[in-house]
Amino acid sequence: xFSPEGPTLRELAVQALSSVQHGYDLLxxxxxxxxxxxxxxxxxxxxxxxxxxxxxxxxxxxxxxxGAGTDVLARVCRGSxxxxxxxxxMLDVARRHAEAAGTRVAWVRADARALPFRPAFDLVVSFGAxxxxxxxxLPGLFxxxxxxxxxxxxxxxxxxxxxxxxxPAFWMLLGFDAVMRVRNALWRPPFVMYYRAFRLxxxxxxxxxxxxxxxxxALPEFGTRGDGSPRVRMVVARRSRYNAx
Numbered sequence: 001x002f003s004p005e006g007p008t009l010r011e012l013a014v015q016a017l018s019s020v021q022h023g024y025d026l027l028x029x030x031x032x033x034x035x036x037x038x039x040x041x042x043x044x045x046x047x048x049x050x051x052x053x054x055x056x057x058x059x060x061x062x063x064x065x066x067g068a069g070t071d072v073l074a075r076v077c078r079g080s081x082x083x084x085x086x087x088x089x090m091l092d093v094a095r096r097h098a099e100a101a102g103t104r105v106a107w108v109r110a111d112a113r114a115l116p117f118r119p120a121f122d123l124v125v126s127f128g129a130x131x132x133x134x135x136x137x138l139p140g141l142f143x144x145x146x147x148x149x150x151x152x153x154x155x156x157x158x159x160x161x162x163x164x165x166x167x168p169a170f171w172m173l174l175g176f177d178a179v180m181r182v183r184n185a186l187w188r189p190p191f192v193m194y195y196r197a198f199r200l201x202x203x204x205x206x207x208x209x210x211x212x213x214x215x216x217x218a219l220p221e222f223g224t225r226g227d228g229s230p231r232v233r234m235v236v237a238r239r240s241r242y243n244a245x
Contacts, residue, residue, distance in 0.1 A: 002166040006033035019189040020132055021086055023045055024065075028089030031066050038068055038127040042158050042232065045219040046125070047072040050156060060084060060148065063112050063129030067094030070105050072125060079122075082106045084115065101189050117148040124148065124155045130198045138203065142210035142237075152241040155212065159200055159233050161225060203235070212237035 005031045015023040024031070031037060049098070050056070051071070057080075059073035064083030073081045077139055083105055085091050092108050098105045110116050112129075124145050145155050163169035173195040184190040207214050214237045218230035225231055 006152065007029050015184070016191055017187060018086075018191065020191055020193070022167060023191060024087040025089035028066065028093045031093065032068075036128070037066070038158075040068075041221065042219075043068055043072055043127065045221040045232070046127075046156065046158055046234055047075045048221075049217055049219060050076045050108065050123070050125075053154070053236070054123075054204055056154070058121050059123040059125065060117070060121045062106075062126040062145065063132070064094060065090045065127075065129070067097050067105065069125050069127045070094070070098065070103065071101075074105075077123060080104075080106060081241060082107045082108060082121070084110050084112065087112045113137065115144045115148050119148055119150050119153075121148055122150055122153045123215060124153070126155075126157045130203075131193050131195055133198075134182050134192060135197055135202060138206045139209065142212070144207050146210045146212065148168070148238055149239045153239045155207075155235075155237040155239075158219065159198075159203075159235055161229060161231050161233075162196070162199075166224060186199055189233075200233075200235075207235075207237045214238075 007027060011030070015027050018026060027034070038067070056077045056078045056211075059077035059079075061067070061069035061073055061081070061083045064070060064085045065087075067083055070081050070083045081104065083091070083094055085094070086109060088109055091109055095107055107118065149155065163173065177194045179194050180191065180193055184192070204214050214235065217232055217236055218235045219232040222230070222232040240243050
């Protein structure tokens with residue numbers, strides 16, 4: 001699962017016993033060599049899907065980490081690209097990547113639950129960050145995204161179909177979440193990361209409550225499951241063109 005350049009078991013243990021913010025500061029230099037980074041195949045598929053619905057002007061990568069999602073925005077946005085994350089370490093790595101690639105990105109350190117922006121974006125994307133938010137935090141998070149989008153703006157992110165109980169992945173994720181719950185019951189500060197807490201039905205309901213119109217787009221690059229349902233979808237939540245900021 002980890003390349004030789006990735007973190008050691010000891011480094012992962014230190015991260016897991018830290019807060020979310022400090023843990024990612026520690027992990028940042030090796031994050032791109034872990035399975036936690038969103039795969040390039042997912043990023044490419046989302047970019048292709050957004051190209052079919054765009055173009056867009058100004059884009060924001062929410063919880064940008066080391067900046068993989070800003071490459072998607074640079075591909076589909078004609079205006080500015082901004083990345084926001086609360087980990088200074090992750091932003092430092094993202095900044096170096098963008099400079100090496102010659103990509104112009106504005107980097108902002110802030111909490112996604114209190115975004116320091118006016119309605120300045122036409123597209124917000126996010127990749128792999130929602131496990132760090134408890135279900136009760138989703139209404140506030142989606143309200144924040146709604147508040148920084150211009151009327152008619154789009155919030156888009158990929159969602160993988162949950163593994164079936166008959167698959168090893170189901171039990172692996174169930175076990176991981178159980179370990180995290182025990183860890184957080186016994187140790188402070190908490191480290192919030194739950195793979196099974198972000199359920200599509202709940203997410204859709206909270207997005208609609210925040211004022212979005214929600215559509216689901218299959219990403220055909222990943223095929224379908226045995227019942228014909230997509231393996232990976234892109235959630236496309238649009239702010240009304242007539243809503244006041």
